[in-house]
Amino acid sequence: MKLEELSKHNGQNGEKAYVAYKGKVYDVTNSKRWQNGVHMARHRAGEDLTDFLALAPHTDEVLKSFEVVDTLEIDESKTQSSKETLIKFYQKFHPHPVLIHYPLGLFFFAALMQLLFLLTSLSSFELSAIYAFFVATIMAIPAISAGFLSWWINYDKQTTKIFKNKITFSIILVLIGITGIVIRVTNPDISSTNSLAFIIYNVLIFANLPIVLFIAYEGGKITWA
Amino acid sequence: MDYTLEELEEMKQIILIAIPKEISARDFYLNASKKFKTQESIQLFLSLAEQEKGHEASLRKILKDIEENIIKIKNSK
Numbered sequence: 001m002k003l004e005e006l007s008k009h010n011g012q013n014g015e016k017a018y019v020a021y022k023g024k025v026y027d028v029t030n031s032k033r034w035q036n037g038v039h040m041a042r043h044r045a046g047e048d049l050t051d052f053l054a055l056a057p058h059t060d061e062v063l064k065s066f067e068v069v070d071t072l073e074i075d076e077s078k079t080q081s082s083k084e085t086l087i088k089f090y091q092k093f094h095p096h097p098v099l100i101h102y103p104l105g106l107f108f109f110a111a112l113m114q115l116l117f118l119l120t121s122l123s124s125f126e127l128s129a130i131y132a133f134f135v136a137t138i139m140a141i142p143a144i145s146a147g148f149l150s151w152w153i154n155y156d157k158q159t160t161k162i163f164k165n166k167i168t169f170s171i172i173l174v175l176i177g178i179t180g181i182v183i184r185v186t187n188p189d190i191s192s193t194n195s196l197a198f199i200i201y202n203v204l205i206f207a208n209l210p211i212v213l214f215i216a217y218e219g220g221k222i223t224w225a
Numbered sequence: 226m227d228y229t230l231e232e233l234e235e236m237k238q239i240i241l242i243a244i245p246k247e248i249s250a251r252d253f254y255l256n257a258s259k260k261f262k263t264q265e266s267i268q269l270f271l272s273l274a275e276q277e278k279g280h281e282a283s284l285r286k287i288l289k290d291i292e293e294n295i296i297k298i299k300n301s302k
């Protein structure tokens with residue numbers, strides 16, 4: 001029988017109590033331990049319980065005295081096997097935690113160089129800042145893509161609070177990065193002026209540091225909290 | 226169950242995050258089981274791996290329950 005039919009035999013309202021284990025369907029209707037289809041207040045008849053037996057205080061020996069009434073047909077379209085390969089792939093190479101070091105390190109480095117420029121007025125610091133900011137923004141894109149990949153593979157694209165935060169601020173991060181680069185490239189000697197554009201440019205360079213730290217902090221909650 | 230929507234969303238996030246941890250714990254034990262030759266040690270790690278599979282299955286069941294409750298609350302609004 002299929003899972004759908006199995007679920008009708010849940011032992012309630014006079015229905016029979018069937019449980020599936022490793023492809024076989026057992027009739028446990030007459031067991032004291034399965035009255036009304038409920039076992040130890042935690043398992044219900046009408047389900048495939050294969051994965052749960054390892055948590056029981058007994059082995060599958062207990063099923064031996066019950067009649068096998070059918071085999072369980074697995075609906076191939078609903079199996080997770082392709083997803084499982086992806087999860088294994090992801091857990092082996094974990095691209096997101098690898099790639100995030102580039103934007104994290106480089107946005108920090110860019111802000112540090114810009115700070116040194118503001119303190120010393122040495123133009124080599126200013127150049128270092130925009131180079132680092134440029135590479136940080138570029139490298140944020142593969143890092144973010146890997147984040148989306150993991151979100152899709154491991155977390156079923158569920159929009160919980162952490163993921164909403166990470167996605168929203170990742171978009172802001174990239175937009176700030178692009179805006180900063182455009183301002184700097186279209187005004188090459190912006191730093192020798194005291195224009196509004198120069199102030200905005202500085203705000204953008206420094207703003208991405210707390211933003212990237214916040215996104216990373218939210219990420220740490222996923223793996224460590 | 227008498228949870229608020231916020232509580233349910235928070236519970237959902239916790240369960241969601243826990244599932245990959247069980248999957249990687251299972252892989253950890255499966256890999257460990259490959260390092261041994263005696264039936265006893267192999268069996269030990271395989272059984273630990275099976276328990277993680279059970280945890281994953283339990284979490285998926287809880288996640289489904291929570292999602293159904295969230296939909297119920299959203300529909301009753």
Ligand code: HEM
Pocket residue numbers: 019020021028030031032033034039040042043049050052053055056057058062063066
């Ligand atoms: C963590 C969950 C479980 C707990 C705490 C639990 C507990 C128990 C206990 C205390 C007994 C009676 C003592 C014994 O025979 O060893 C029992 C019997 C049994 N259990 Fe479980 N069990 C669990 C999960 C399962 C699962 C997943 C299945 C089905 C695949 C299952 C099927 C049975 C059957 C068929 C019996 C024999 C009932 C009888 O002889 O009338 N149990 N269980």
Ligand code: HEM
Pocket residue numbers: 094096097100103104140143144145146147148149150151154155163166167170173212215216217218219220222223224
């Ligand atoms: C540049 C932007 C981002 C940075 C700097 C960042 C940073 C981080 C950090 C530091 C962790 C913790 C890693 C660890 O503890 O090993 C993490 C985990 C995670 N992040 Fe991000 N993140 C970013 C964007 C995103 C985006 C857009 C998503 C997808 C929606 C995402 C999804 C995840 C997931 C699912 C994890 C859990 C670990 C994993 O599955 O690999 N991240 N992130």
